[in-house]
Amino acid sequence: MSELRRGTRSRHERLLALLRAGTTHVDALAAALDVSPSTVRRDLGRLTRQGAVTRTYGGAVTAAAFHERELSERVRLEPAAKAAIGAAAAGLLPESGTVFLDSGSTCARLAEHLPGRAGLTVVTRSPEIALFLAGAAGLEVVLVGGSVTAKSHGLVGPLVALALDRLVVDVAFLGGDAVHPVLGVGEPTLPEAAVKEKVAERARRVVVLADATKLAPHAVPCWAPLPAGWVLVTDETDAEVLDPYRAAGVAVVGVAPGRP
Known part of the structure; x- marks a missing residue:
């Protein structure tokens, strides 16, 4: 059995090498690996679930390499x-x-709709969002303390967790560098992932805001699991991409961009 597992791992490594070299069609991959197309499809299915590849018509491509962008670039x-x-x-x-707004460029677009919404307490780890909403009538704005991340400007660390442990939010709106139907929200560092996991634990409902580029596989190192029944708001329309999310509940x- 261990030999079989080693053989499977070896084949997966060779399969990924072929994909990186530009061989993407199932039949060509099967010929190069000297296995059946059904074996290749099974391997691609497993690698897709692991986030290593993206399925395409008749084949697959490797997941995009992860590159964390500056907030000024993301907007x-x-x-x-x-x-x-x-x-x-x-x-x-x-x-x-009480609602929680994550840091990031997409949650900032949600924040634009909050002025004039009296009766809400808005908790955020984004200094930009807190400053934007600070003068809005009828809103109570809470900025959780912590260390400021250099690129996303989101606050992280034990002080954030300490504040969140004393709060329960009705709806948490989260962003992310990547999103996966099973793994949850992907982040570049463990402190970022830990904050999102803590927020999800303290929320009655979790809503993830992600454009279609975030749903493609990325080599993001850290993941925050999400509770069952979370909500995904996205402009992605491809059923092949969205069906795994629906299957996961x-x-x-x-x-539709341009027709919000």
């Missing part, structure tokens, strides 16, 4: 999708109660 990416996602997420805000809210 310029996918602006129409993020605007539509933010508007759709605003429809999930409770009439009153995730409620998908689709948006």
Whole structure:
């Protein structure tokens, strides 16, 4: 049995090497590996679930390498999708109660819809969002303390966890560098992932805001698991991408950029 497992691992490594070299079709991969196409499809299915590859029509490609971007760069990416996602997420805000807004460019678009929404307490780990909402009438804004991350500007560390342990939020709106139907939200560091996991634990409902680029496999090192029944708001429309989320019990809210 151990020999079989070693053989499978070896084949997976060779399969990934072929994909990186540009061989992407199932039949060509099967010929190169001297196995049946059904074996290749089975291997690709396993590697897809692990987040190592993305399935394509007739084959697969390797997951995109992960590169954490500066917040100033992120705000310029996918602006129409993020605007539509933010508007759709605003429809999930409770009439009153406590909500959590994550740091990041997509949650910032949601924050634009909060002024004028009296009766909400907004907890955030984003200095930018806290400052934007600080003067909004009828909102109580709570900025959890902690260490400021250099690229995302999100607050992390034990002080954040200490504050969150004393709160229960009705709805938590999370962003992420990557999203997976089983693994949850992907982050570049353990402190970032730990904050999101803690927020999810303290929330009655978790809503993840992610444009389609975040749903493609990335080599993100750290993951925050999410509770059952979380909600995904996205502009992704490909059923092959979204079906694994629905199968995992995730409620998908689709948006159309330009028509939020």
